[in-house]
Each structure stands twice: as structure tokens, then as C-alpha cells.
Amino acid sequence: MLTLRLAFRNLLRHKSRSLLCGLSMMGAYVLFSISLGFSDGSYGSLIRMLTDTHSGHVQIHSQGYLERPSLFRNFILYPALKNQLTADPEIKAWTARVFSAALIFRENKSTIARLMAIDPEQEAQVTTIREKVQDGEYLSEAADVTNPILLGRHLQKLLQAKLGETLIFIGQGADGSIANDLFTVVGIVGKSSADAESRMIYMTLESAQEFLSLGERIHEIALRLENYSEARRQAAYLQNYLKAKELDVQPWQVVEEQFYKAMLADQQGNWITQAVIMLIVGLVVLITVLMNTFERRHEYGLLLALGTPPGFIFRSIIVEMTMLSGLSVIVGLFFSSGLNWYFSINGIAIEPPMEYGGVIFSAISSEVSLFVIFVPAVFTIGVAFLVAFFPAIKSARAVPIEAMREN
Amino acid sequence: MEETVIVAHKIFKAFGEGETEIQALRNVDLDIKRGDFAAIVGPSGSGKTTLLNILCGLDNVSSGEIKVSGRSLQEMSGSELAQFRREHIGLVFQAYNLIPVLTVLENIEYVMLLQHVPAAERKERVHTFLAELGLEGKENRFPAELSGGQQQRVAIARAMVSKPDIILADEPTANLDSETGGQLLEMMRKFNEELKMTFVFSTHDPQIMERAKRLITLTDGRIVSDELK
Numbered sequence: 001m002l003t004l005r006l007a008f009r010n011l012l013r014h015k016s017r018s019l020l021c022g023l024s025m026m027g028a029y030v031l032f033s034i035s036l037g038f039s040d041g042s043y044g045s046l047i048r049m050l051t052d053t054h055s056g057h058v059q060i061h062s063q064g065y066l067e068r069p070s071l072f073r074n075f076i077l078y079p080a081l082k083n084q085l086t087a088d089p090e091i092k093a094w095t096a097r098v099f100s101a102a103l104i105f106r107e108n109k110s111t112i113a114r115l116m117a118i119d120p121e122q123e124a125q126v127t128t129i130r131e132k133v134q135d136g137e138y139l140s141e142a143a144d145v146t147n148p149i150l151l152g153r154h155l156q157k158l159l160q161a162k163l164g165e166t167l168i169f170i171g172q173g174a175d176g177s178i179a180n181d182l183f184t185v186v187g188i189v190g191k192s193s194a195d196a197e198s199r200m201i202y203m204t205l206e207s208a209q210e211f212l213s214l215g216e217r218i219h220e221i222a223l224r225l226e227n228y229s230e231a232r233r234q235a236a237y238l239q240n241y242l243k244a245k246e247l248d249v250q251p252w253q254v255v256e257e258q259f260y261k262a263m264l265a266d267q268q269g270n271w272i273t274q275a276v277i278m279l280i281v282g283l284v285v286l287i288t289v290l291m292n293t294f295e296r297r298h299e300y301g302l303l304l305a306l307g308t309p310p311g312f313i314f315r316s317i318i319v320e321m322t323m324l325s326g327l328s329v330i331v332g333l334f335f336s337s338g339l340n341w342y343f344s345i346n347g348i349a350i351e352p353p354m355e356y357g358g359v360i361f362s363a364i365s366s367e368v369s370l371f372v373i374f375v376p377a378v379f380t381i382g383v384a385f386l387v388a389f390f391p392a393i394k395s396a397r398a399v400p401i402e403a404m405r406e407n
Numbered sequence: 408m409e410e411t412v413i414v415a416h417k418i419f420k421a422f423g424e425g426e427t428e429i430q431a432l433r434n435v436d437l438d439i440k441r442g443d444f445a446a447i448v449g450p451s452g453s454g455k456t457t458l459l460n461i462l463c464g465l466d467n468v469s470s471g472e473i474k475v476s477g478r479s480l481q482e483m484s485g486s487e488l489a490q491f492r493r494e495h496i497g498l499v500f501q502a503y504n505l506i507p508v509l510t511v512l513e514n515i516e517y518v519m520l521l522q523h524v525p526a527a528e529r530k531e532r533v534h535t536f537l538a539e540l541g542l543e544g545k546e547n548r549f550p551a552e553l554s555g556g557q558q559q560r561v562a563i564a565r566a567m568v569s570k571p572d573i574i575l576a577d578e579p580t581a582n583l584d585s586e587t588g589g590q591l592l593e594m595m596r597k598f599n600e601e602l603k604m605t606f607v608f609s610t611h612d613p614q615i616m617e618r619a620k621r622l623i624t625l626t627d628g629r630i631v632s633d634e635l636k
Contacts, residue, residue, distance in 0.1 A: 002520050009508035302504045305465055306518055306565075307493025310486055397485070401465040404504075 007320035021288040025328035028281035032376035033336035041367035056222030074217040093125035097220040102171035106159040117208030136187030153190035154198035173213035301403025310396035317392035325384035413439035418471035433628040446619035454628040455609035464488040497566030499576035503558040505550040512546040536564040556587035
């Protein structure tokens with residue numbers, strides 16, 4: 001109690017000095033928190049964008065498919081697996097996929113295209129495929145059409161294909177045969193040729209399985225969870241369950257490895273910026289503590305002469321700086337939470353949109369979370385504590401008579 | 408036979424080294440008995456303050472031995488000395504040396520707080536001293552709001568309220584007018600007689616010399632006379 005009283009009154013002793021030091025700590029806390037908020041918010045948006053548009057949160061493949069995708073690395077979606085995925089409360093939705101490539105012909109024009117076969121209803125629960133249809137209709141809405149496809153914008157321009165037209169597909173069947181069939185364009189996906197889906201052709205799972213002679217076999221299952229942060233845990237859990245089935249379960253961090261590594265490298269860069277902020281705060285606190293302790297040398301000598309234990313002097317200096325940093329963090333918390341909340345709703349538009357790890361990024365937004373509040377708080381108070389530590393030890397170890405001679 | 412509370416034996420104290428060495432105390436032998444009201448007198452630079460600082464363990468001796476309340480000060484570490492002063496010695500300084508961020512009441516009870524004296528007892532002792540020293544109504548003032556005389560009274564209260572074995576006072580009246588100084592000395596004399604507290608002063612003040620029961624004269628670091636009055 002006496003330590004707290006002394007620390008508090010000493011803070012009020014040089015109000016402007018304490019205010020300046022407190023303001024710098026508050027500023028650092030706010031900067032750190034906003035920077036973390038934007039970092040978490042932006043990466044969160046990116047991850048959501050990536051997993052919502054394509055990958056889902058967890059994927060299941062045959063062993064080796066991720067490293068070397070092949071028509072022949074497929075597996076049967078057996079009923080027990082279906083039941084397991086459907087019954088798992090952690091899995092919000094799941095969808096099966098088939099991938100291949102084919103030669104596409106329209107009159108005298110031809111091209112090679114990547115095919116992605118989906119279950120239209122289940123896919124729409126895992127990704128935003130339905131919203132990508134710019135012209136025409138989605139696959140499930142063209143039930144009366146035989147072999148409907150969604151054609152990417154780039155391919156549509158290349159083939160000069162129109163809605164309702166029939167295209168010829170030639171490819172390789174999984175049984176070694178030559179696959180060929182007719183497919184009808186029911187929709188166009190992608191806003192511009194630059195969009196990733198503009199070079200894709202989407203078809204139904206049934207028509208792809210027949211075209212490629214796959215039977216009941218598929219290449220991929222994509223899962224959507226409640227939260228992308230649960231992906232690793234859920235993947236490990238499912239992997240354990242599916243171990244005997246020779247299936248490979250991986251979270252989005254592995255499936256989208258290039259993106260994830262770029263994100264981690266970017267985060268490292270952010271930590272360096274935040275370390276510089278903390279270093280500046282550390283220097284301000286150090287100057288304040290040194291000024292305070294040098295100025296009070298006589299007093300520390302007096303306190304020791306009166307019989308004060310050295311530990312008490314150490315504690316009072318540490319408590320004083322911890323109190324100031326704590327108060328600064330509390331005040332800073334209102335500003336940073338307000339700003340983070342505002343930017344989590346409004347975001348900041350990026351003009352022109354930038355590409356990051358294959359994902360188009362048009363705005364950065366912040367995030368309010370316990371991480372964004374507490375990590376900068378712990379760092380700010382921790383830096384104040386560390387910086388005050390050595391001057392506090394020096395003051396506590398002062399020789400009373402020598403310290404008292406300084407006035 | 409009266410108990411000896413301070414024994415100083417063959418004390419030497421030197422500052423500096425080689426050609427710049429100054430002998431502040433030379434072969435000082437001194438016994439202080441319980442209940443003494445002793446004044447160490449002598450010209451400036453004679454070693455009075457140095458002797459007082461050595462007697463309370465604030466400064467080290469170059470050689471010799473000091474025992475206070477039966478314990479050798481040279482054998483104690485810094486924190487043991489702090490604890491020893493807290494429990495056995497009250498200090499009064501020429502420049503008052505109150506803690507500026509604590510009120511009068513808090514300054515007086517400071518040592519008792521370190522001694523973990525229960526709150527009720529602390530309060531009772533502080534109020535007794537406040538009344539005795541004429542400081543009632545000034546409990547919540549800060550040192551800067553008091554006159555020099557009032558600050559020295561608070562310093563004396565702080566030194567005496569924890570009932571130490573010995574009070575060491577370095578020029579306690581030097582910054583006070585003679586009337587205020589006289590009043591404070593009367594108070595200390597009263598505590599000495601009523602509570603049998605031991606007082607050792609270093610001083611130039613004739614008022615203290617008049618009231619002291621024992622005069623120890625120091626010249627060039629040596630005790631040249633030690634007379635009982």
C-alpha cells in the first residue's frame with residue numbers, strides 16, 4: 001500500500017514529465033494495436049477471400065495428389081466418409097470435386113482448358129462459386145440442359161462462345177480411353193480475363209465422372225468450417241480418422257502453401273516495425289526513469305538511512321513505471337479499440353486493387369480481438385518494466401551517505 | 408551501572424588516498440550510555456558529522472570497531488544495517504530531510520510502517536507526538552507547506568515515534584531561529600528525561616551545549632575532552 005502511494009504521488013510530482021512519458025507509451029500502444037489490428041484484419045480478409053472463393057478450409061485428397069495432381073490419383077467417396085463429414089458438427093459444409101484438362105473446340109477455334117467438376121448445391125455452400133456467374137445461370141438452375149458448363153470469361157472471349165452454344169470436349173479418360181462429349185454453355189464466370197476463374201470451366205460432378213470414365217471416383221473434398229483458424233486442428237482430427245484409408249487431409253495453410261508462406265514473411269516484416277515502435281518507447285521510458293532516479297538520489301539515500309529495505313525502493317520505482325504504463329494502456333485502449341472498430345467496419349480501399357498470393361485484394365480492414373488488445377498491452381507494460389529494472393536496482397543499491405550528499 | 412549503548416574503539420576514518428588523504432577521525436574511543444544527552448562539539452571539519460554517520464552505520468570506518476546495542480556494525484551488510492537503523496536508531500538531520508511526497512502524518516509514521524506496527528498503535532503514537540510537538544491540524548500538509556521549525560519538529564517526531572534506543576541528531580537547530588531551536592531542545596530534553604531515550608548531537612549551537620549533560624569535544628578528528636556536566 002505504501003509502495004503504491006509513493007509511486008502514485010511520485011507520478012504526480014512532475015506532472016508534465018509523467019504526462020509526456022505516458023503519452024508516448026499510449027501512442028506506442030495505439031500504434032502497435034492498430035498495426036496488429038490491420039495486420040490481423042487484412043490477413044483475415046485475405047484468408048477468408050481465398051478459402052471462400054476456392055480452397056475451403058480443409059481438403060481431402062489421395063496421398064500424393066497435392067504434390068503431383070493427376071487424373072489417376074483419385075478415390076471413392078464411400079458412404080462411411082460421407083456420413084462422417086455430414087455428421088461432424090465442426091464441419092459446416094463439404095463438397096466433392098474432380099479436376100482434369102481437355103481440348104475445347106468451337107467451330108474453327110480451339111483451346112486447352114482446366115476443368116473443375118462440382119456438386120453445384122454443395123459447392124455453393126463451401127465457396128462463392130454461385131456469385132461468380134456474371135452472365136447466364138448457375139449449374140443447378142440449368143437442370144433441363146444436358147452437360148451444362150460455366151465458361152470462364154477469358155475462354156469465352158478466346159472461343160467467341162455464346163450462352164446456349166455447344167462446345168466439343170476431348171480429353172483422356174481414367175480408364176485409358178479417349179474422352180469426348182458435347183457440353184452446353186449455361187453461364188459465364190469471372191468479371192475480367194484477369195480473374196482466376198476466367199480460365200476455368202466448371203461442370204457438374206456427374207457429367208465429369210461420365211466424361212472421364214471415373215465412375216464414383218473423385219479427386220478432392222473441400223470442407224468449410226465455422227472458423228478458418230480451426231483448420232489445422234480439424235485436419236489433424238480427420239487425418240487420424242482417415243489414416244487407414246490412404247487419404248491425405250490438409251488445412252488451407254498447406255493447400256495454399258505459396259500464399260501462406262508469403263503471408264508469414266509479411267507478418268515477420270510487421271513484427272520488425274512493431275519492435276522499432278517498442279524500442280522508441282523504451283528509450284522514452286528510460287530517459288524518464290533515469291531523470292527521475294538521478295533527481296531522487298538524495299531521497300533514496302534518505303530512505304535507506306531511515307532503514308527502508310532496498311527491495312522497497314526497487315519496488316516503488318518498478319511500480320511507478322508499471323502504473324504509468326498501465327494507465328497509458330488503459331487510455332490507449334479506448335482510442336485503439338475505437339479506431340480498430342471503425343476500420344473493421346469501413347476499411348480502407350486500395351486503388352487499384354493489388355494481387356497477393358494469387359488473391360485480388362481491394363481493401364484493407366482492421367480487426368478488434370483480444371489478441372490485438374492484449375499483445376500490445378503486454379509489450380508496452382513489459383518494456384516499461386524492463387527499462388525501469390536497472391535504474392531501480394541501481395537506486396536500491398545506493399550507498400546512503402553518498403546518495404544523500406547529492407542534492 | 409548504566410548500560411552502554413554505543414562503544415567506539417580506536418576509530419580511524421580517512422577520506423581520499425595518498426597525498427590527498429584526509430584523516431577525519433583519529434584513534435577515537437567513545438562510550439555512550441543509555442539515557443545520555445550528549446553533544447559532540449568542535450570547529451567545522453573536526454569530524455563531528457563523520458563520527459555521527461559512523462555511529463549509525465551510514466559510513467564505514469577505515470579501522471577500529473563500533474558496537475551499537477551490542478552489535479558490531481562492521482559485520483553487517485547494507486540491508487542488515489538498514490534493518491538495524493530501522494529498529495534501533497532514530498536520525499535527525501540538519502536539513503530536516505522529510506519525504507516530500509508524504510504528508511506530515513505519513514512522514515511521522517513511515518518508520519513504523521516499515522516496522523509493521525499495527526495501524527491503531529501507529530495512529531495513537533503519531534497523535535501523541537503531534538500534540539506534544541504542537542503539530543495538531545497539520546497532519547495532512549506536505550513538508551513544502553510547513554515552516555523550517557515545523558519541518559524539524561516533524562523530523563524529530565519521525566525519529567522518536569518508533570521508540571529507538573538512540574537518537575543521533577546532526578546539527579538539528581542549525582537552520583532554525585534560536586527561539587524555535589530552544590523549544591525543540593526542551594522537547595528533546597523532556598523525552599530524554601521522561602522516556603530515558605539516548606540523544607547524541609553534533610553541534611555548534613550554544614543552546615545545545617548548555618542543555619547537554621555531556622560535552623565531547625572533537626578537534627582535528629581527535630576527542631580532546633569528554634566532560635560530564
